[in-house]
Amino acid sequence: MSSTDYKFEGWLGFDKSAAEGNMKWAEFEPKPWEETDVDIKITHCGICGSDLHTLRSGWGPTNYPCCVGHEIVGTVVRVGSKAEGGLKFGDRVGVGAQSDSCQGRKGDCEACASGMENYCGVHHVGTYNGVYLNGGKSYGGYALYNRAPSRFVVKIPDAISSADAAPMLCGGVTTYAPLKNHGTGPGKTVGIIGLGGLGHFGVMWAKALKADKVVVVSRTSAKKEDALKMGADEFIATAEEPDWAKKHASTLDIIVCTVSSSSMPLMQYLSLLRFDGTFVQVGAPEDGLPTIQQFPLIFKRLKITGSLIGSPDDIREMLALAVDAKVKPWIQEVPMKDANKAIVDMEAGKPRYRSVLVNEPQGVSQVKAGL
Ligand code: NAP
Ligand code: ZN
Numbered sequence: 001m002s003s004t005d006y007k008f009e010g011w012l013g014f015d016k017s018a019a020e021g022n023m024k025w026a027e028f029e030p031k032p033w034e035e036t037d038v039d040i041k042i043t044h045c046g047i048c049g050s051d052l053h054t055l056r057s058g059w060g061p062t063n064y065p066c067c068v069g070h071e072i073v074g075t076v077v078r079v080g081s082k083a084e085g086g087l088k089f090g091d092r093v094g095v096g097a098q099s100d101s102c103q104g105r106k107g108d109c110e111a112c113a114s115g116m117e118n119y120c121g122v123h124h125v126g127t128y129n130g131v132y133l134n135g136g137k138s139y140g141g142y143a144l145y146n147r148a149p150s151r152f153v154v155k156i157p158d159a160i161s162s163a164d165a166a167p168m169l170c171g172g173v174t175t176y177a178p179l180k181n182h183g184t185g186p187g188k189t190v191g192i193i194g195l196g197g198l199g200h201f202g203v204m205w206a207k208a209l210k211a212d213k214v215v216v217v218s219r220t221s222a223k224k225e226d227a228l229k230m231g232a233d234e235f236i237a238t239a240e241e242p243d244w245a246k247k248h249a250s251t252l253d254i255i256v257c258t259v260s261s262s263s264m265p266l267m268q269y270l271s272l273l274r275f276d277g278t279f280v281q282v283g284a285p286e287d288g289l290p291t292i293q294q295f296p297l298i299f300k301r302l303k304i305t306g307s308l309i310g311s312p313d314d315i316r317e318m319l320a321l322a323v324d325a326k327v328k329p330w331i332q333e334v335p336m337k338d339a340n341k342a343i344v345d346m347e348a349g350k351p352r353y354r355s356v357l358v359n360e361p362q363g364v365s366q367v368k369a370g371l
Pocket of ligand 2: 048049050051070097170171
């Protein structure tokens with residue numbers, strides 16, 4: 001069963017000013033339909049830091065008009081005859097920050113062949129601001145509907161609400177994957193730098209993966225109480241403790257840094273690592289990272305690496321862990337019609353710790369109706 005009498009409408013950015021709360025509600029043309037696709041009626045979409053970088057062309061020119069949002073949850077309203085994953089009309093599903101890869105269609109691709117589609121270097125398609133192999137543009141989830149290749153659509157477990165599941169699809173998996181890949185577990189001490197959307201997930205995953213100790217590194221003590229409630233064992237407020245780096249030197253095995261600004265004390269962060277420790281940068285400042293001095297790396301055999309979102313399988317695995325360990329994100333639900341205000345609040349660092357846009361149940365254009 002499917003019904004195709006719906007229009008794709010959402011909040012579009014037309015130029016850089018969109019990031020200042022100047023997105024406009026309008027119709028857009030989804031990618032030309034393929035039988036491997038599904039259409040999703042969006043109920044929820046989280047607001048990620050990447051949405052702002054993209055709306056303001058912070059990482060390079062954005063292909064406007066652009067509808068951001070890549071923490072999408074909704075129900076399947078159309079299923080292609082060649083869709084993967086047993087998806088059915090009415091299923092509750094999600095799409096994260098990636099909605100296509102080469103999938104081996106353009107020759108050999110080690111990443112896609114080994115279930116690490118997120119590292120596809122041949123044709124990685126972001127859920128927004130991307131171009132599919134068939135030439136269609138990708139439009140994200142600040143909208144009523146989304147069309148996505150089925151390989152990148154995952155079922156949401158019954159035990160997780162749609163509002164809670166949404167931010168896991170990018171913010172969640174972006175911290176889950178590196179923590180898992182770098183051996184978080186018993187015997188390890190983990191540092192999470194920046195307690196925002198990504199960072200708060202990092203704390204909860206590190207606890208769920210049974211790290212011995214989780215340390216949050218934040219700028220001020222404003223989020224300390226929250227961090228401890230999330231499960232953190234220690235909290236460092238870098239702007240308030242002049243000797244923080246000395247005091248906590250060589251105490252951490254794995255660091256995940258979610259900081260989105262280049263004005264970070266990177267060498268001091270690195271000094272927190274023990275011999276052989278690993279620093280994983282996931283935050284993506286628009287003007288790069290500070291200069292790195294070599295001797296601290298050489299003398300402690302430190303490793304600096306990065307990590308990009310997660311594959312569909314990583315997302316499934318993370319959702320299963322969330323069910324088992326009862327991981328529940330800290331979110332605020334915001335009506336879809338208030339998306340412009342919500343991104344301004346995000347820029348100001350207000351969410352505690354993720355805002356999730358919510359469409360009205362009847363799915364009509366509440367923007368047209370309500371504004
Ligand atoms: P967010 O909710 O705004 O969190 C970012 C946190 O970084 C803030 O809460 C803040 O934590 C810290 N921070 C901000 N400015 C800082 C500064 N000047 N100095 C030190 N710390 C600062 O954003 P998010 O959604 O978690 O995203 C974070 C970054 O990750 C963005 O750049 C986003 O594009 C990127 N990202 C990367 C991937 C990937 O695959 N690698 C995926 C998704 C997002 P405190 O208040 O605790 O200091
Ligand atoms: Zn994201």
